Amino acid sequence: MKRGRKPSIDAADITRAAIAIADAEGLAAVSMARVAQELGNATMALYRHVKSKDELLALMSDSAMEDPPVLPAGGWRERLWFWAKAVLEGISRHPWFPQIPISGPPVGPHSLAWFDAGLGALDGTPLEPGEKVGVVMGLMTFVHGEARLRIALTRGFQEDPAAFNGRYGKVLRELVDGKKMPALAAVVDAGVFDVDDLFDVEDVAAEFDFGLHLFLEGVAAHIASKGSA
Amino acid sequence: MKRGRKPSIDAADITRAAIAIADAEGLAAVSMARVAQELGNATMALYRHVKSKDELLALMSDSAMEDPPVLPAGGWRERLWFWAKAVLEGISRHPWFPQIPISGPPVGPHSLAWFDAGLGALDGTPLEPGEKVGVVMGLMTFVHGEARLRIALTRGFQEDPAAFNGRYGKVLRELVDGKKMPALAAVVDAGVFDVDDLFDVEDVAAEFDFGLHLFLEGVAAHIASKGSA
């Protein structure tokens, strides 16, 4: 048997508790003291299992994305589309996820599992291994970025709906000088930002789908160009 | 004339000083006290010109991306490529940029100018206004995300080169179970991560270019499908 006092908690417990707090009250509410309190331990007890708060954040970051789903049968395109949507959904369940600073290349078990799932969606395509990695990494950063934006806007809208409803178009009309920014003025005048509710769930989802569509269209074009080479 | 004591500094001065500190020592070094010291004022003096630190961060965020370049003549593709590279370069000059939390839709003058420049690259294409916005926003989030990743990895590499040089491939070989993650194991075995220096400048740039290429390929395909519709 092992000597010494038995640990009352381990790093996984701490990570779980921290994630629960972040889900409920935001990442800012996650302090070492708060996490310890939630676990019924003293603040400094956590440092026996976690080197620093940064390390805790890294652990949270990996466990946040639970497990990737099993991809449906079908072509690479349907599978990659499904994968990207799953990534977005996974992040949406933990809106604090994009706030955590990137500490390095993916090494956590969950991150790697998602990476594998994305690569698996490209099985059967004529892409080189390096190209598959490029496609999945590129798509991943796109989805992460989109999620980050979406979460920030959603939060802003929830905090002050009046400031967002339809106002963005008006604000832009005031700010945008047609001489200096003709292209922007054109789309503003076309009414692109004049929806009743700019951050309507459907609108944001459509925006994401369009970007995803473009990216996959690009992958398809690249695959086609390989086939004919 | 205006009554009362003359302001010794204004919000722009504060923003400039904060950016200088962030450029030199990172965003973490930007505290209200530090900024005030740099300006020769007391800490609390800053609050006369800036409501809170969050507001200061928002100001920094907008002024970080100086002014967009004039796009070269040519087709939309060359122009958009140039634009995306310029965005990446602009961010690279202020590596702390992606760490600033998004506070809302773009309203700052610089952000809007970049937005306009991106839209301007699509002048002459048959895209609807809403589609142009989708393309530029999508590309923007892709570039931002890629920059974020790149900066984080570069920093990690600079701090501890030994831990990164060629090691990532080895680490993955140990971590990746071929049964559970066949697709990832395949690319690892193919040696994709076995470069001498994973974060060689050229490698990272090539990765970015490939993702950018895919996205633009997608835009081209979308435009082509419109033309034939």
Place this chain on the structure above:
DNA sequence: AATTTATGCGTACGTCATACGCAAAACGCG
């Protein structure tokens, strides 16, 4: 029971953002 070895945690320190209230300066008016 004594020793070893790991964990639990109370205390203390330095840093941070910022609320509050008064001091200091620059103006208009007499």
Place this chain on the structure above:
DNA sequence: CGCGTTTTGCGTATGACGTACGCATAAATT
């Protein structure tokens, strides 16, 4: 020139935070 008004400058104080340090405590070995 002096007085009152108005605006900026800032000293002090508060509470929250991450975490270094060292001792108390409990479990297993001897």
